[in-house]
Amino acid sequence: MERYRTRPARYGPRRDGPRSSLPPQAGRGAGGGAVRAVRQPGPQRRPAAVRRPAPAPAPTARRMPNPRLTGLGSGLFCALVMFLIGGLCAMLFGASLTAYGVLFLPVCVLTAVWVRRGDLMTAPVVVPIAFAVGLLPVADGDGTGGKLMGLVTALATQAGWLYGGTLVAGLIVIVRRIRLVHRRRAAAGGRPPV
16 A cells, blocks of 8 residues: 655645746856846835824823613612712701702713613613612601601602603613614614514
């Protein structure tokens, strides 16, 4: 049985193929004498000293932070911030429910803007829960029963702020969802997404 010799691929291509059409290098000419290299005419290059340095990038304006929160992350963010705002209102404003309601609106906007695209519908759900969590330090009452009664009373009397914040978050989420659907349709070439 005959065995053919094969060359492993790591040694490069075989040399028994057609020869290269490159001119011989200087000093290795066919006659053994020194062969002078002839420079082929080509495009003129500028000298290195004349080259201009690349322009510096234009200064960019500072951008607002743009985190992308998951559904759980947006709920935790909103609840934690509202609890801190509730404690701040209890210390600085004498448990003012109006100040708490006013500060609730920007938190609703941030929660709806920072939630990621896949979890858009969670923002209007977590906002009312966070409103109730933030009312714990603000609610009046002594003991567990008194705190619970103060919480229910605060939720009843401040329902306007609760509904307003939830509506703002819902509108932002709906606008973001519509833009996302239009962007997907444009990327798909006008076809509706499957």
